[in-house]
Amino acid sequence: MGAHDVAVLGVGMHPWGKWGRNFVEYGIAAARDALDDAGLAWTDVQFVSGADTMRNGYPGYVAGATFSQALGWQGAPVASSYAACASGATALEVARTRILAGLCDVALVVGADTTPKGFLAPVAGERGDDPDWLRFRLLGATNPTYFAFYARRRMDLYGATRADFARVKVKNAAHGLSNPYARYRKAVTEEEVMASPVVSDPLRLLDICATSDGAAAVVISSLDFAARHGAGSPVRVAAVSTVTPRFPNTVIEMPNFSTDSSLAVAAPDLPFRDSIAAAAYEQAGLGPADLDLAEVYDLSTALELDWYENIGLCGPGEAEKLLRDGATTLGGRVPVNPSGGLACFGEAVPAQALAQVCEVTWQLRGRAGDRQVDGARTGLTVNQGLFGHGSCVILTR
Amino acid sequence: MTKTRIPAVEGWFTLDDEPHLVGSRCTGCGTVFFPAERTACRNPGCTGLDFEEHRLGRRGRVWSFSTNHYAPPAPYVSPDPFVPYTVAAVELPDEKLVVLGQVAGEGPGLRVGQEVELVLDTLYEDDEHEYVVWKWRPVEPGPNAPTGGVTEGV
Numbered sequence: 001m002g003a004h005d006v007a008v009l010g011v012g013m014h015p016w017g018k019w020g021r022n023f024v025e026y027g028i029a030a031a032r033d034a035l036d037d038a039g040l041a042w043t044d045v046q047f048v049s050g051a052d053t054m055r056n057g058y059p060g061y062v063a064g065a066t067f068s069q070a071l072g073w074q075g076a077p078v079a080s081s082y083a084a085c086a087s088g089a090t091a092l093e094v095a096r097t098r099i100l101a102g103l104c105d106v107a108l109v110v111g112a113d114t115t116p117k118g119f120l121a122p123v124a125g126e127r128g129d130d131p132d133w134l135r136f137r138l139l140g141a142t143n144p145t146y147f148a149f150y151a152r153r154r155m156d157l158y159g160a161t162r163a164d165f166a167r168v169k170v171k172n173a174a175h176g177l178s179n180p181y182a183r184y185r186k187a188v189t190e191e192e193v194m195a196s197p198v199v200s201d202p203l204r205l206l207d208i209c210a211t212s213d214g215a216a217a218v219v220i221s222s223l224d225f226a227a228r229h230g231a232g233s234p235v236r237v238a239a240v241s242t243v244t245p246r247f248p249n250t251v252i253e254m255p256n257f258s259t260d261s262s263l264a265v266a267a268p269d270l271p272f273r274d275s276i277a278a279a280a281y282e283q284a285g286l287g288p289a290d291l292d293l294a295e296v297y298d299l300s301t302a303l304e305l306d307w308y309e310n311i312g313l314c315g316p317g318e319a320e321k322l323l324r325d326g327a328t329t330l331g332g333r334v335p336v337n338p339s340g341g342l343a344c345f346g347e348a349v350p351a352q353a354l355a356q357v358c359e360v361t362w363q364l365r366g367r368a369g370d371r372q373v374d375g376a377r378t379g380l381t382v383n384q385g386l387f388g389h390g391s392c393v394i395l396t397r
Numbered sequence: 398m399t400k401t402r403i404p405a406v407e408g409w410f411t412l413d414d415e416p417h418l419v420g421s422r423c424t425g426c427g428t429v430f431f432p433a434e435r436t437a438c439r440n441p442g443c444t445g446l447d448f449e450e451h452r453l454g455r456r457g458r459v460w461s462f463s464t465n466h467y468a469p470p471a472p473y474v475s476p477d478p479f480v481p482y483t484v485a486a487v488e489l490p491d492e493k494l495v496v497l498g499q500v501a502g503e504g505p506g507l508r509v510g511q512e513v514e515l516v517l518d519t520l521y522e523d524d525e526h527e528y529v530v531w532k533w534r535p536v537e538p539g540p541n542a543p544t545g546g547v548t549e550g551v
Binding site: 118119121122124126127128131133134135136137138139140141142144145148149150152153156197198199200201202203247248250252257258259260261262263264265 | 405406423426427428429430431432439440441442443460461462463464465466467469470471472473474475482484486492493494495496497498499508509510520530
């Protein structure tokens with residue numbers, strides 16, 4: 001047991017979908033589920049950490065306060081974090097460090113979003129000094145454009161095929177079939193993926209995750225509090241990595257126009273995406289061989305394959321083989337995205353990293369139903385947020 | 398009436414027949430930035446605050462690319478009807494960086510590793526103006542064209 005472990009006392013989610021209601025409604029539903037799961041009352045919470053949304057006006061920018069007010073002001077201090085897709089992990093880290101510093105015993109972490117239809121778009125207005133605005137204006141470089149760059153590289157460097165990408169979707173769709181929180185619960189065939197319209201070549205509509213409404217919440221506490229509360233042997237957070245890139249970052253990333261130049265300083269040994277999980281492994285004193293499952297950010301099918309390599313499940317260029325061999329399918333050596341992943345959920349940005357933590361928690365408790373990974377003791381979640389935000393959580397039991 | 402040709406973004410590229418992207422170069426450590434960095438050097442081991450203008454090399458090789466088949470959201474200005482377009486990530490050997498740009502003309506047959514050069518092309522138009530932007534155009538294999546270098550400080 002690590003000196004920096006905290007206990008996961010409760011988790012809760014609001015089902016993902018396109019419900020079109022206010023994000024606060026989803027957030028308080030997830031929060032109440034997580035509190036029930038923890039056996040705690042809202043008034044027991046000593047700190048509230050919100051993951052922000054940029055699409056829902058001012059209340060979205062102050063999520064910690066918004067959820068606290070909605071649940072009924074009870075005086076607990078709040079924080080609100082924004083780190084794009086990594087917001088949930090950052091909010092979790094704020095709460096974890098506050099507990100580890102001894103400033104509180106139990107904290108509630110919540111993220112929720114209501115998303116528009118179609119492509120995620122930049123903040124509105126004439127924003128000539130915002131690279132996120134300019135990449136749409138000058139290049140038409142949508143998010144799937146960047147996902148497609150990475151997919152094309154896999155094809156060129158490693159001989160990946162569009163069928164390999166389709167197989168990721170087939171796998172994740174099968175995993176998510178019985179997940180009550182997933183938005184898409186329907187088996188998908190390779191042929192259906194290959195027949196879907198091309199969005200950003202080589203990626204097709206069914207290779208790319210949708211945008212969704214949804215919410216996830218996690219109640220964490222000190223191990224002492226968990227013991228006093230009679231939590232038995234709770235799932236523990238063994239590591240949270242929120243690292244940023246090291247200069248020069250030589251992989252092109254959203255929303256940038258260019259990479260850093262490696263003219264004056266050589267590229268670091270570990271590319272950014274590799275460094276995210278490496279920091280978490282080091283913190284937890286664990287390695288890829290210890291994992292029983294992983295929830296990775298499949299913004300695209302091809303990106304899931306990149307993550308296999310980034311978190312050390314296999315070497316560069318070996319992800320397609322790992323997938324084809326069934327190692328990452330339920331029943332395989334290390335199932336990836338047993339929840340169904342973004343393929344089945346669609347992305348609800350500030351909730352997604354927390355949803356990954358909810359899934360791993362259910363898996364480690366042995367309560368994931370038809371999608372249960374047998375005997376799971378250690379799981380990892382990983383994702384990356386726009387503008388250099390790493391996000392990786394390791395949970396153990 | 399002839400429309401006035403103006404850059405879609407000010408100061409990011411030259412408007413001559415052999416256009417260059419205009420970045421900056423830290424006078425302390427030599428790191429190049431595009432778009433130009435003029436505030437503080439982003440090399441964490443350098444405290445440089447002074448930059449000179451740097452015109453990036455006009456040729457590079459395709460690192461990756463993608464053709465978009467759906468109209469992006471605003472602020473992209475799409476023709477009506479929408480026309481698919483290709484965006485390439487291009488590796489510049491002299492600056493050791495990868496920079497994005499749309500591909501001029503259509504690029505079926507574009508491939509990773511292919512040599513491309515910088516050109517100017519229309520991004521969109523309104524009643525009075527034609528807004529131009531940099532794009533990458535595939536070149537036949539051949540000797541490298543002269544590449545950019547440091548010019549007088551800005």
